Amino acid sequence: MNQQPRTTHELLESPDFKKLVKQRWSVSLVLTFTMLVVYFGFLLLVAFNKEVLATRIGEYTTLAIPVGLGIILFAWLLTGVYVFWANNKYDTSVENLKNKIQ
């Protein structure tokens, strides 16, 4: 931690930078995977078990309606989670690393 990389090559090889890249893709891939599972899970449910979605949860309202609108909301919230993480954690680490090469 106390070693200060001076050249860009050293920076690229530094554990801090490697950690940053690894973390960035872990977050991205977990979020991507979550979105894929939710969306394709929904499509498979529609394909193989429509009856579940046709279940009434109100006098006329079916389960399909909150599930469908919920996926739209979920997709948006997921982008919010990413922005929150990136603005707080990712950008801070980027700033720290950038300061080291200046």
Next chain:
Amino acid sequence: MLLSLLLQASAGVSTLGTANPVSIGMFFLFVAVTLYITYWAAKKTKTGSEFYAAGRSISGFQNGLALAGDYMSAASFLGIAGMVATKGYDGLIYSIGFLVGWPLIMFLIAEPLRNLGKYTFADVVAFRLRQRPIRIVSSVGSLMTIAFYLIAQMVGAGGLIKTLFGLDYEIAVLVVGCVMTLYVLFGGMIATTWVQIIKAVLLLSGATVLVLLSLSKFDFRPSYLLEAVSTNYGQEMLAPGGYISNPFDALSLGLALMLGTAGLPHILMRFYTVPDAKAARKSVFVATGFIGYFYLLTFLIGFSAMALVGKPAIEGIDKGGNMAALLLAEQTGGTAFLGFIAAVAFATILAVVAGLTLSGASSISHDLYVHVFKNGVSDEKGEIKVAKRATIALGILSILLGLVFKGQNVAFMVGLAFSIAASANFPALLMSIIWKRFTTQGAVWSIATGAALSLILIVLSPTIMVDIMGYEEAIFPLKNPAMVSMSGAFLMGILVSILKPESTAAAKFESEKLRTYLGVGAE
């Protein structure tokens, strides 16, 4: 023919198809305001960065609205509302597919794209690979996506405007082609972005008012609306119906919609208009929010139209239900409100084709002219001159294509555009960002395979063989080829890259990281 049908079906019921003073006034106001913006933008559009990327001066929030504007086409506004109005819940399944690509753009593409590129997504693919071959194939991928999208928009525009204003199809196509060419030619990305923002605000507020007016008939309680739908047209309207009969069809279309979004050149180009990666990320968040809200509105508009206007009246005017939102507007807000919504639909078409034309022109001037014919040495003046000529050529081409495809069934072209975007553009873009050993040959083969498979398989699919050519059965079983063509593109890219390594590309991958992840050196 549509017009006479329309008048028969709606005699005394609807004023659709007649010249409506409000819609004509509104439309002229929109064109006047946007042309004034173009005039203002023209003074600020001198350099390449201003023409292609609005001088990177658009804020994250503004770009979010503009992205939403690019994506909310008249086809999705009228088409999805119509699908809900005639088929019920299935329309929502379709719109969900269009939305879920946005988070993926954010997680996988947006920031590296912004940091690595300059004006087009090919900048990113070609970053550490050999310029010439990459620029050639990726501009082919871009231009194919744009062409099919553009044809669908122009033909839809001609038909729609004819129905809305009673204007001749040919005149409508000519007006759309000329006005949008003016935006792009003189105002570049600055004008195109502001046209997009104004249109997005108009469309979102118009649709919101339409929903409020409709819900007021149900005491603002959506459950009463659902009750009306269920009692008139059956409870099955509120649950998934026949939309997904074959799960593989559903998965393939789902992939095309989801990943195609991340490969649309006119969407990707927008990320260069913001100053940095942070703003790029904010713009996806804003865009996803607005687009999601918009699909919620179209869902409510569709059901309201079904309950208030009635399915037979909607299908009587247009079998696909495309006029549902407009009939609902007339019924709930009178002729003046119909005029307003019709003008918004017209403005929507103009804005979307302008965005497509600009991205086509930049592919021709930036990717082909500079990097293929000028070996990457750009004399700024020459490049802009070529971009402007390409804009005029594309404007003329879009008018011609609109006229040639008049009366043809072009609905499949949007699906085809998404399939090419998902198969030719997206895999190469993603692999160039994340995979060290990706090579020039790998990229070329991946793009070529994705584009060729999409084209060939769509011709052999039921979409064309059965629905258009009238055969009993199709050679290829899926309606949208994305599942096969995209897998093929990934596989080909990986195989070719592994078989013939390119050491210089792999070496550059490491130094590229500084720019990808820290934004050091980003333009």
